[in-house]
Amino acid sequence: xxxxxxxxxxxxxxxxxxxxxxxxxxxxxxxxxxxxxxxxxxxxxxxxxxxxxxxxxxxxxxxxxxxxxxxxxxxxxxxxxxxxxxxxxxxxxxxxxxxxxxxxxxxxxxxxxxxxxxxxxxxxxxxxxxxxxxxxxxxxxxxxxxxxxxxxxxxxxxxxxxxxxxxxxxxxxxxxxxxxxxxxxxxxxxxxxxxxxxxxxxxxxxxxxxxxxxxxxxxxxxxxxxxxxxxxxxxxxxxxxxxxxxxxxxxxxxxxxxxxxxxxxxxxxxxxxxxxxxxxxxxxxxxxxxxxxxxxxxxxxxxxxxxxxxxxxxxxxxxxxxxxxxxxxxxxxxxxxxxxxxxxxxxxxxxxxxxxxxxxxxxxxxxxxxxxxxxxxxxxxxxxxxxxxxxxxxxxxxxxxxxxxxxxxxxxxxxxxxxxxxxxxxxxxxxxxxxxxxxxxxxxxxxxxxxxxxxxxxxxxxxxxxxxxxxxxxxxxxxxxxxxxxxxxxxxxxxxx
Amino acid sequence: xxxxxxxxxxxxxxxxxxxxxxxxxxxxxxxxxxxxxxxxxxxxxxxxxxxxxxxxxxxxxxxxxxxxxxxxxxxxxxxxxxxxxxxxxxxxxxxxxxxxxxxxxxxxxxxxxxxxxxxxxxxxxxxxxxxxxxxxxxxxxxxxxxxxxxx
Numbered sequence: 053x054x055x056x057x058x059x060x061x062x063x064x065x066x067x068x069x070x071x072x073x074x075x076x077x078x079x080x081x082x083x084x085x086x087x088x089x090x091x092x093x094x095x096x097x098x099x100x101x102x103x104x105x106x107x108x109x110x111x112x113x114x115x116x117x118x119x120x121x122x123x124x125x126x127x128x129x130x131x132x133x134x135x136x137x138x139x140x141x142x143x144x145x146x147x148x149x150x151x152x153x154x155x156x157x158x159x160x161x162x163x164x165x166x167x168x169x170x171x172x173x174x175x176x177x178x179x180x181x182x183x184x185x186x187x188x189x190x191x192x193x194x195x196x197x198x199x200x201x202x203x204x205x206x207x208x209x210x211x212x213x214x215x216x217x218x219x220x221x222x223x224x225x226x227x228x229x230x231x232x233x234x235x236x237x238x239x240x241x242x243x244x245x246x247x248x249x250x251x252x253x254x255x256x257x258x259x260x261x262x263x264x265x266x267x268x269x270x271x272x273x274x275x276x277x278x279x280x281x282x283x284x285x286x287x288x289x290x291x292x293x294x295x296x297x298x299x300x301x302x303x304x305x306x307x308x309x310x311x312x313x314x315x316x317x318x319x320x321x322x323x324x325x326x327x328x329x330x331x332x333x334x335x336x337x338x339x340x341x342x343x344x345x346x347x348x349x350x351x352x353x354x355x356x357x358x359x360x361x362x363x364x365x366x367x368x369x370x371x372x373x374x375x376x377x378x379x380x381x382x383x384x385x386x387x388x389x390x391x392x393x394x395x396x397x398x399x400x401x402x403x404x405x406x407x408x409x410x411x412x413x414x415x416x417x418x419x420x421x422x423x424x425x426x427x428x429x430x431x432x433x434x435x436x437x438x439x440x441x442x443x444x445x446x447x448x449x450x451x452x453x454x455x456x457x458x459x460x461x462x463x464x465x466x467x468x469x470x471x472x473x474x475x476x477x478x479x480x481x482x483x484x485x486x487x488x489x490x491x492x493x494x495x496x497x498x499x500x501x502x503x504x505x506x507x508x509x510x511x512x513x514x515x516x517x518x519x520x521x522x523x524x525x526x527x528x529x530x531x532x533x534x535x536x537x538x539x540x541x542x543x544x545x546x547x548x549x
Numbered sequence: 550x551x552x553x554x555x556x557x558x559x560x561x562x563x564x565x566x567x568x569x570x571x572x573x574x575x576x577x578x579x580x581x582x583x584x585x586x587x588x589x590x591x592x593x594x595x596x597x598x599x600x601x602x603x604x605x606x607x608x609x610x611x612x613x614x615x616x617x618x619x620x621x622x623x624x625x626x627x628x629x630x631x632x633x634x635x636x637x638x639x640x641x642x643x644x645x646x647x648x649x650x651x652x653x654x655x656x657x658x659x660x661x662x663x664x665x666x667x668x669x670x671x672x673x674x675x676x677x678x679x680x681x682x683x684x685x686x687x688x689x690x691x692x693x694x695x696x697x698x699x700x
Contacts (some may be wrong), residue, residue: 086593170583174583174683174693174695175683178661178683178684178685178693180659181685182658182661182684186662187660189658190657190660190661191660191661193657193658193661195656195661195662195663195681196661198661198663199661199681199683341697381655547698
């Protein structure tokens with residue numbers, strides 16, 4: 053029963069009800085049939101009684117007619133008897149036919165027929181003969197009359213016996229019908245009470261197993277509709293109710309998951325918006341500075357007479373700032389390509405040690421406060437990759453090391469090969485990165501406290517650098533503590549050929 | 550052989566009462582026996598007295614039970630003495646296969662009369678009751694004999 057579905061239980065309960073109702077109807081029908089049978093039996097008994105009384109009357113007519121003839125000698129008195137004698141065989145046949153369904157009554161009817169026939173043949177006809185003969189007074193002797201009386205008394209006794217038996221039979225049938233009828237009424241009432249109880253129990257069961265769970269589902273659905281997606285239902289209940297609760301919980305879980313996804317997407321959108329704002333801010337800030345320099349020095353050159361030496365210095369500044377603008381635009385373009393996943397890379401066998409040495413040489417003269425210690429483990433350090441992009445990566449690391457070491461200091465650059473990888477690390481003694489910012493260091497436009505510290509940059513360099521390294525099948529990471537400097541390193545697979 | 554013997558015994562037991570004409574033993578309780586008779590001879594011996602008083606009449610009859618078989622099953626012998634010109638006192642002995650029944654009494658009409666069963670022999674030993682005789686034909690004289698035995 054525990055595993056049966058709700059519809060199965062309803063079917064079983066309906067079947068039980070149907071069986072009880074059918075049982076009650078069967079009992080009722082049987083009772084009605086019994087009453088009908090008793091009524092038929094009663095009507096039949098009446099027919100038998102009527103037939104018996106009819107035969108008895110004919111016998112009486114026989115006797116009366118004979119007595120009239122004997123006492124008066126007048127043939128006219130015999131006429132009823134003669135008619136009765138002619139009718140009797142048919143009436144006796146009818147009586148026997150009526151009682152043919154009851155063996156004991158049939159025997160009685162046969163005995164009656166024998167008695168009547170004996171009376172007619174052995175006595176009635178003889179006495180009529182005597183009355184019409186030479187000594188009619190012989191028919192009126194006590195012997196003759198007593199003989200007739202004895203015979204008719206015997207026949208009447210047979211009639212009485214037959215009628216009593218028929219009455220008893222009808223009474224027994226009526227009693228049986230009454231008993232059955234009473235029993236049927238009792239059983240019918242019990243059946244109806246049973247049906248009513250079963251219906252009540254079934255209703256209670258439905259209320260408990262269906263209405264309550266449905267109400268719980270409705271309540272939980274209301275909570276969900278109100279925004280409480282954590283609403284859940286205990287997953288139990290018969291069949292379909294259990295399935296309903298499971299489905300509801302699955303739906304609520306799915307809604308909750310979708311909402312979390314939406315919230316995450318919203319968060320991403322917000323983050324994207326925020327980064328866009330950051331980009332606008334950075335772009336406007338980073339572009340304004342060189343543009344201001346370019347515009348300022350260009351204005352000076354156009355509006356004033358500048359000595360030749362001074363003019364050259366202005367033009368160099370304009371060139372540097374123009375290159376800076378170009379670099380910025382390249383970074384933005386690379387960031388856009390990274391966003392789209394279309395950063396173009398060329399592939400060729402290159403010496404990573406040479407790239408590191410060349411980049412270190414370029415940055416050596418940029419700051420008087422910094423000292424670059426370059427250590428290349430061995431030459432060559434073969435890597436299969438894009439030389440310009442990898443040079444950009446190394447340059448970015450060196451640039452960051454210089455920018456984020458405003459106090460100056462040593463910058464150690466190491467290029468080495470170990471475990472099938474070419475590893476390049478750049479260690480500075482700069483401001484370092486607080487631990488709580490580590491997970492966002494490679495995020496686009498993230499610059500930590502750099503903006504507040506007045507350190508220039510777009511926050512795209514490390515993002516582009518790591519993407520380039522990963523595009524070469526390598527990886528990039530760092531170690532840092534605030535105020536303790538940083539070490540950024542990258543690993544690239546050694547080229548096999 | 551044994552089966553044949555049993556079958557014969559049962560046949561005799563079942564048919565015997567009918568062969569004896571509704572024979573229900575007078576010694577075993579009340580019974581009614583109905584048989585018929587046909588007069589074979591009638592002999593009258595007059596004594597010459599006026600009104601035939603004192604004449605003796607001897608009547609012989611064959612007794613039948615036609616329901617069993619058409620042939621006679623016994624005889625009845627009447628020995629009557631006339632008491633008046635009509636009344637006679639008769640002693641009747643009916644011989645049946647299983648014994649005799651003796652009846653006697655007076656009556657006035659041959660058409661219908663009643664005699665007392667006085668006794669009997671063998672099966673009808675110590676029989677009591679009434680014999681009612683009803684004449685059915687005169688030429689030949691036939692009668693119905695109804696014995697109503699009380700015990």
